[in-house]
Amino acid sequence: MTPARPAPDFTALFSARARRMNASAIREILKVTQQPDIISFAGGLPAPELFPLEEVRRAADAALTRYGPAALQYSTTEGHPPLREWIGARAGIPAANVQIMTGSQQALDLLGKILISEGDTVLVEAPTYLGALQSFQPYGPRYVQLPTDDGGIDVDALAELLQTTPAKLLYAVPNFQNPTGRTLDAQRRRRLVELTAQYGVLVIEDDPYGQLRFSGEPAPSLYELGLEYAGDVEANHILYCSSFSKTLVPGLRDAWVQAAAPIVSKLVQAKQGADLHTPTLNQMIVTELLDEVLPRQIETVRRAYGQRAAAMLGHIGEQFPGGVQSTRPEGGMFLWVTLPEGIDSTRMLERALSRNVAYVPGSPFFALGGGENTLRLSYSSATPEQIERGIAALGETIREALD
Amino acid sequence: MTPARPAPDFTALFSARARRMNASAIREILKVTQQPDIISFAGGLPAPELFPLEEVRRAADAALTRYGPAALQYSTTEGHPPLREWIGARAGIPAANVQIMTGSQQALDLLGKILISEGDTVLVEAPTYLGALQSFQPYGPRYVQLPTDDGGIDVDALAELLQTTPAKLLYAVPNFQNPTGRTLDAQRRRRLVELTAQYGVLVIEDDPYGQLRFSGEPAPSLYELGLEYAGDVEANHILYCSSFSKTLVPGLRDAWVQAAAPIVSKLVQAKQGADLHTPTLNQMIVTELLDEVLPRQIETVRRAYGQRAAAMLGHIGEQFPGGVQSTRPEGGMFLWVTLPEGIDSTRMLERALSRNVAYVPGSPFFALGGGENTLRLSYSSATPEQIERGIAALGETIREALD
Numbered sequence: 001m002t003p004a005r006p007a008p009d010f011t012a013l014f015s016a017r018a019r020r021m022n023a024s025a026i027r028e029i030l031k032v033t034q035q036p037d038i039i040s041f042a043g044g045l046p047a048p049e050l051f052p053l054e055e056v057r058r059a060a061d062a063a064l065t066r067y068g069p070a071a072l073q074y075s076t077t078e079g080h081p082p083l084r085e086w087i088g089a090r091a092g093i094p095a096a097n098v099q100i101m102t103g104s105q106q107a108l109d110l111l112g113k114i115l116i117s118e119g120d121t122v123l124v125e126a127p128t129y130l131g132a133l134q135s136f137q138p139y140g141p142r143y144v145q146l147p148t149d150d151g152g153i154d155v156d157a158l159a160e161l162l163q164t165t166p167a168k169l170l171y172a173v174p175n176f177q178n179p180t181g182r183t184l185d186a187q188r189r190r191r192l193v194e195l196t197a198q199y200g201v202l203v204i205e206d207d208p209y210g211q212l213r214f215s216g217e218p219a220p221s222l223y224e225l226g227l228e229y230a231g232d233v234e235a236n237h238i239l240y241c242s243s244f245s246k247t248l249v250p251g252l253r254d255a256w257v258q259a260a261a262p263i264v265s266k267l268v269q270a271k272q273g274a275d276l277h278t279p280t281l282n283q284m285i286v287t288e289l290l291d292e293v294l295p296r297q298i299e300t301v302r303r304a305y306g307q308r309a310a311a312m313l314g315h316i317g318e319q320f321p322g323g324v325q326s327t328r329p330e331g332g333m334f335l336w337v338t339l340p341e342g343i344d345s346t347r348m349l350e351r352a353l354s355r356n357v358a359y360v361p362g363s364p365f366f367a368l369g370g371g372e373n374t375l376r377l378s379y380s381s382a383t384p385e386q387i388e389r390g391i392a393a394l395g396e397t398i399r400e401a402l403d
Numbered sequence: 404m405t406p407a408r409p410a411p412d413f414t415a416l417f418s419a420r421a422r423r424m425n426a427s428a429i430r431e432i433l434k435v436t437q438q439p440d441i442i443s444f445a446g447g448l449p450a451p452e453l454f455p456l457e458e459v460r461r462a463a464d465a466a467l468t469r470y471g472p473a474a475l476q477y478s479t480t481e482g483h484p485p486l487r488e489w490i491g492a493r494a495g496i497p498a499a500n501v502q503i504m505t506g507s508q509q510a511l512d513l514l515g516k517i518l519i520s521e522g523d524t525v526l527v528e529a530p531t532y533l534g535a536l537q538s539f540q541p542y543g544p545r546y547v548q549l550p551t552d553d554g555g556i557d558v559d560a561l562a563e564l565l566q567t568t569p570a571k572l573l574y575a576v577p578n579f580q581n582p583t584g585r586t587l588d589a590q591r592r593r594r595l596v597e598l599t600a601q602y603g604v605l606v607i608e609d610d611p612y613g614q615l616r617f618s619g620e621p622a623p624s625l626y627e628l629g630l631e632y633a634g635d636v637e638a639n640h641i642l643y644c645s646s647f648s649k650t651l652v653p654g655l656r657d658a659w660v661q662a663a664a665p666i667v668s669k670l671v672q673a674k675q676g677a678d679l680h681t682p683t684l685n686q687m688i689v690t691e692l693l694d695e696v697l698p699r700q701i702e703t704v705r706r707a708y709g710q711r712a713a714a715m716l717g718h719i720g721e722q723f724p725g726g727v728q729s730t731r732p733e734g735g736m737f738l739w740v741t742l743p744e745g746i747d748s749t750r751m752l753e754r755a756l757s758r759n760v761a762y763v764p765g766s767p768f769f770a771l772g773g774g775e776n777t778l779r780l781s782y783s784s785a786t787p788e789q790i791e792r793g794i795a796a797l798g799e800t801i802r803e804a805l806d
Contacts, residue, residue: 004635005600010665013571013605015542018517021672048472056475060463069451072459072652077430102505102656106678113541114421134676138516139418168416197408202416232407249475251683253505262413269424273537275509279682280654281459 152184176332214306319395555587579735617709722798
């Protein structure tokens with residue numbers, strides 16, 4: 001080789017879009033917390049010891065036998081027909097209104113890609129799912145934060161906002177939200193659906209956790225309410241995303257969107273350019289698991305996460321000083337802690353790590369900033385013993401910060 | 404349900420980007436040609452009867468045993484470390500310069516996403532791979548077509564063009580190009596690498612077929628020449644994409660990019676927003692197959708495609724009327740037919756279908772139009788008998804069109 005020439009200035013060649021992308025704050029934190037002696041409540045990982053490993057092994061085998069080489073060939077962009085049919089039947093809509101996606105993350109990316117022009121107003125919960133912000137960000141949205149409380153989005157504030165602020169999209173995680181674990185109140189759901197319909201705002205309903213309710217009463221999805229309101233699948237303004245990542249396993253990357261035909265057909269065009277199709281075998285594996293394994297697995301996960309959430313809340317009650325508040329999730333994987341004003345959870349993280357416990361500071365979940373005194377805890381993949389020791393260590397850390 | 408309300412005007416809400424997306428012309432044609440009695444040279448499918456089905460079955464089993472639940476868990480955006488290491492070692496570069504992708508289509512999409520700002524000039528072969536146009540199109544490039552001949556891109560024309568036209572990117576398929584089957588001449592490769600380096604143009608080298616050479620002498624990749632020219636992996640201006648879709652199986656969607664660190668780290672950010680990571684199990688399956696199955700499989704596919712190409716060219720020589728020209732590919736899956744001027748291959752398709760043979764008209768492969776008298780034939784997944792009958796039927800169709 002000749003001596004090295006100067007490198008091209010790659011970053012100067014990046015698109016305007018690329019300049020809006022950032023390294024995920026959480027990702028950087030997670031790297032630190034992967035050291036073996038750290039008890040991490042930081043990640044958002046489903047419990048791997050609950051994965052139906054042998055069932056997936058048999059399903060892969062069965063799919064390869066059933067479909068032969070077709071299980072490994074290119075397949076349609078829309079998705080594996082029996083999988084779309086099952087999803088459609090469960091939702092009471094035609095399979096044609098179901099689009100398979102390579103994980104919910106792709107659903108968010110491609111919905112953002114086909115809908116968000118630079119400067120379009122996108123309404124998001126404060127706080128909201130960080131991955132959605134990462135998907136939408138390159139497309140140049142203007143975020144407006146919606147205030148939330150323990151019942152989810154404050155719909156009175158939404159009504160007031162819509163009177164003066166034309167918006168294209170509202171993004172929400174109504175069930176056991178990431179990061180807060182909160183659930184949108186049933187009455188508010190109806191009002192949100194009506195308001196957004198009346199103001200011509202499309203709603204992206206992100207529902208990865210809906211099946212993982214371990215207490216309380218299920219509320220209808222925004223999609224179901226939108227269908228009821230509109231009277232027809234083609235008039236429903238709710239775009240529903242869900243996934244098998246939290247109910248079965250995340251590593252196969254199988255998810256879907258339910259939406260009206262014009263949205264689905266534009267998603268098909270977008271997905272052709274993005275990855276042609278979701279891996280064929282993976283869709284067939286999931287399809288093999290739908291009837292027997294999925295319901296059983298949902299029960300297993302619900303029960304386990306319910307116990308872990310209860311354990312964490314119990315220890316929080318005992319170990320955290322007064323003035324610290326926590327949400328009480330009825331499902332999902334996360335709870336949300338609000339520290340007394342003035343404590344900065346980002347600065348506190350270093351002290352927590354020195355006590356071998358990790359969490360994610362809350363502020364990255366706010367599209368426009370805020371929440372410096374909040375943090376997210378995940379209970380999904382921690383053992384009872386880790387929960388006990390970790391919450392005790394976190395309690396000490398908070399007490400120290402209060403001094 | 405209440406009577407249906409009017410549907411929202413979804414298409415009016417599409418982003419400017421979405422308006423640039425189109426249904427693939429080929430996709431629409433392929434739908435027609437899937438009728439069972441049609442001999443289709445239209446698709447670009449690898450031969451499914453050659454897929455290492457049992458080996459994939461065993462590899463899935465082995466990966467699930469070796470990694471347990473981790474084979475089904477979320478994994479890193481960069482990709483499965485042993486797979487990145489193997490690819491890096493083969494290319495003589497660090498694993499850190501390898502990014503795993505969910506199919507080459509994702510590589511093209513995310514490279515377009517991070518590099519193409521609206522109005523940026525992208526140089527493409529005339530004709531070029533349609534899937535690349537589909538990936539780039541939403542990002543608003545201004546295409547400039549490079550003239551090509553049997554040795555690939557005309558580098559003298561490129562040199563002249565670069566004197567007056569500032570370009571950001573050049574996209575090329577140097578080996579057995581889709582759609583023409585042509586290979587870029589070795590001397591021209593060197594010149595192309597030097598010219599683009601001197602003018603500060605990044606090159607996306609798309610190389611899905613490079614391993615599938617069945618005659619002639621291999622030429623170094625643009626990436627290798629770029630490395631030689633630059634003297635260092637971090638100064639190489641070639642961004643190399645390849646895939647296991649054509650050498651192993653396409654349905655697992657495993658591909659990769661080799662590039663300098665700033666490109667890889669921006670691709671990581673883009674991929675986090677796009678699909679988080681390529682399915683974990685799929686990367687592990689491919690990794691299990693690298694040492695023994697992949698080399699054997701490449702030999703099998705090479706031999707079969709070589710025989711099929713020879714058979715197709717033989718029948719073309721016998722059956723097509725004078726004045727019809729065909730490329731003579733030395734590898735890959737496609738050849739390219741140029742009809743006498745004045746015959747429109749799009750209009751001729753209906754007559755071909757009435758004789759139960761299908762192809763893809765050439766004009767959609769031209770970013771800026773042209774090639775109305777050209778067409779693409781795929782020999783990869785046709786039997787000798789289908790090739791004989793199909794080429795005879797196509798010969799009759801052409802003769803009829805000439806009358």
